[in-house]
Amino acid sequence: MSNLTIFTEFVLMEISSSRELQVMQGLLFLVIYLGALTGNLATVTVIVTDPRLHSQMYFFIGNLSLIDLCCISVTVPKFIVNSLTGSKLISLPACAAQIFLFLFLAATELAFLVAMSYDRYVAICHPLHYGLTITPRLCTQAAGGSWASGLVYSSIHTGAMFRLPFTGSNVIHQYFCDIPQILRIASSDVRFSEFVILAISVGLCLLCSVLLFMSYSNIFSMVLSMHSMEARNKALSTCTPQLAILLIFTISGIIAVLGPIADKASLSNLLTGMFYTMVPPVINPLIYSLRNREINTALGRMFCRYFEFPRTFFA
Numbered sequence: 001m002s003n004l005t006i007f008t009e010f011v012l013m014e015i016s017s018s019r020e021l022q023v024m025q026g027l028l029f030l031v032i033y034l035g036a037l038t039g040n041l042a043t044v045t046v047i048v049t050d051p052r053l054h055s056q057m058y059f060f061i062g063n064l065s066l067i068d069l070c071c072i073s074v075t076v077p078k079f080i081v082n083s084l085t086g087s088k089l090i091s092l093p094a095c096a097a098q099i100f101l102f103l104f105l106a107a108t109e110l111a112f113l114v115a116m117s118y119d120r121y122v123a124i125c126h127p128l129h130y131g132l133t134i135t136p137r138l139c140t141q142a143a144g145g146s147w148a149s150g151l152v153y154s155s156i157h158t159g160a161m162f163r164l165p166f167t168g169s170n171v172i173h174q175y176f177c178d179i180p181q182i183l184r185i186a187s188s189d190v191r192f193s194e195f196v197i198l199a200i201s202v203g204l205c206l207l208c209s210v211l212l213f214m215s216y217s218n219i220f221s222m223v224l225s226m227h228s229m230e231a232r233n234k235a236l237s238t239c240t241p242q243l244a245i246l247l248i249f250t251i252s253g254i255i256a257v258l259g260p261i262a263d264k265a266s267l268s269n270l271l272t273g274m275f276y277t278m279v280p281p282v283i284n285p286l287i288y289s290l291r292n293r294e295i296n297t298a299l300g301r302m303f304c305r306y307f308e309f310p311r312t313f314f315a
Contacts, residue, residue, distance in 0.1 A: 007170035009091045010177065012082065013270065019086060026083025032278060033076045039285030040069040042299060050298040056134045057123070057238065058295075060116045061288060063143055064109065064245070068281035071105040074098055075176035075277050092166075095177040100158040102277075103179075106253075108150030113246050114208050115142040117215035120239045125222045153201075160193045161186065174273050205253075216243060241287045248283055252276035 047053045047062040122133050169185045226232045
């Protein structure tokens with residue numbers, strides 16, 4: 001026990017020892033991060049500032065964009081700084097914070113996706129009761145419950161993972177503190193408690209999957225029974241973006257959970273981590289703006305107001 005080393009920092013993955021390549025990958029991640037930041041921030045801004053978008057559906061979309069904005073900010077900035085400075089280290093508190101925030105945001109996003117599916121189910125299958133069922137108060141309660149459930153889940157998960165010190169190794173073969181990598185170097189007691197929590201998590205995810213499947217099955221059954229092509233296209237235009245986001249989130253989650261745990265640094269390991277941490281926040285704003293006519297139009301109005309002000313000022 002006297003020779004036991006307790007680690008207080010971790011060594012993150014390094015793809016290349018070349019300083020030039022490290023700077024290039026840092027700049028590439030910076031461009032991707034700024035793109036995701038701009039897209040999600042624009043979506044949140046236009047929903048908050050445009051009165052035409054102050055409805056229940058866009059309330060949920062705004063929260064989802066805020067989650068994506070925060071989610072990509074949890075892991076990518078640290079990697080950018082490490083790449084540009086040539087560092088590979090991350091402290092134990094920073095590592096725990098990354099895992100806590102990532103779990104918190106992922107669990108919250110899943111809860112919001114379930115709430116959004118119910119919102120679209122009521123809007124399409126029971127349109128006459130929509131105003132009475134999906135009230136602003138219910139939306140606020142659903143949002144508060146989603147954020148609170150994510151907070152509770154992440155606190156339990158992170159507390160169980162970091163309740164014992166790390167003594168075997170401090171090398172993480174990923175560009176951020178990935179849960180499978182932390183479990184790989186954790187003690188057997190921590191792994192056992194985590195497997196119990198993960199089993200419960202799988203059960204909760206299956207329950208959410210059943211609710212999502214039921215909602216979208218009823219939605220598409222109703223859409224296919226519509227005789228009016230205009231009504232069918234309008235219904236599809238409001239639910240297909242959310243369904244696309246759900247599919248991206250599901251695929252990312254499957255890759256994160258079922259992907260192989262790497263024993264050494266590799267490019268495929270980096271690309272796997274990039275997919276489930278960076279692709280959803282980058283793709284989701286594009287889905288909103290390209291598939292949602294109201295948001296696309298509101299963005300146009302917002303940019304027109306922004307560029308019209310200088311011309312009026314100098315006239």
